[in-house]
Amino acid sequence: MKVSALILHLESFIPLKQEEKDRIEEQFVPQTVKRKHKLLTAGEVCKDYFFVVSGCFRMFGVDDKGFEHNIQFASEKDWIADIGSFYSQKTSQLNIEALEPSEVLRIPQLGLYELFNNIPKINRIFKVMIEYKYIELQNRVLQNFSSTAEQRYLAFLEQYPHLKNRLPNTQVASYLGITPEFLSKIRKDLRDS
Template identity: 55%
Template sequence: MNSENTSIQKLIKYFNNYFPLSNEEQGEIQRLFTERRVKRRQFILQQGDVCRHFTFVVSGCFKMYAVDKSGKEHNIQFAAENDWITELSSFYSEKPSQLYIEAVESSLVLQIKHPDLLHLYTNHHKFDHNFRVIIEQKFIELQNRVLQHISLTGEESYLLFLELFPNLSKRLPNTEIASYLGITPEFLSKIRKGLIHRR
């Protein structure tokens, strides 16, 4: 069994957790998703390009971020194994994206193109349903993030990040975590020092 096959198996298993797929639907997935290897620091979306793919992460890890006028990066989302990453706004509007998506580790992904996903939606009811659920989950995650950001201090946000994403917190450099939390790496360093001294 080659690498592409095992990737697809992983994706099918993922979908089956929501709503078991028929053989035909599994065939469609195999036909419409394409495997791709992405090296560390390689982009799957750059500012100004249209986001053409909906991406499932088989292994590795990605960050999605914006760059402000002063050139600073601001991480919005990470995605590791069994998660999805896409710039929805650009993907559906087919307008140039404001954001970047970059591999923070060498990764393996499965991608579907916009027209092919529309084909799935139109011809296989279940995917309209499945992707609604996926996006609802992403929405809830994002809403929690807004809440945190609005009401927590830097230290509280960091502690919550450690609790919510213990896995990511070990894999990612602190600079990336600081950027996600909306603080400077220097301040994160200060927070970490404070936490160690207090226990």
């Protein structure tokens, strides 16, 4: 059952009472998505928060020249949404797209507020979750400033071993902020040395 992965994940932060678990389960809707399907398209409002049960997603923006820039990946046991758009209900500039056939649990804004209002623990769990994500992002900013593309590539391989064999290099290049051609050169240089 898909929902059990979610409950397990939440209880890794704080244990929950059966009554709370039931209440949480009620708010989530399981959904199967095909490769390349978008959970969010730029220009729309992000109406749902997603928990990834299986598969893999990327979140990306498109610049004025039409180039795509990956700002994060999300796979098993991770959460994904444009939280800026989700909480403000303003249109999003971002896209969320499946890189593999995937399964998610979706919770709409009202459902999540229901939980925030009625299960105080949920606020704390989400606080801690977003803190982790904030730290991850902060490390990324620092790394982008203080290392070369090659160093960042090596760091990516170390930090996301569960992704390195699942993603095409073109997606990795976009995440690193370089072109696929330059990533190809980096890989060649690493092979040669």
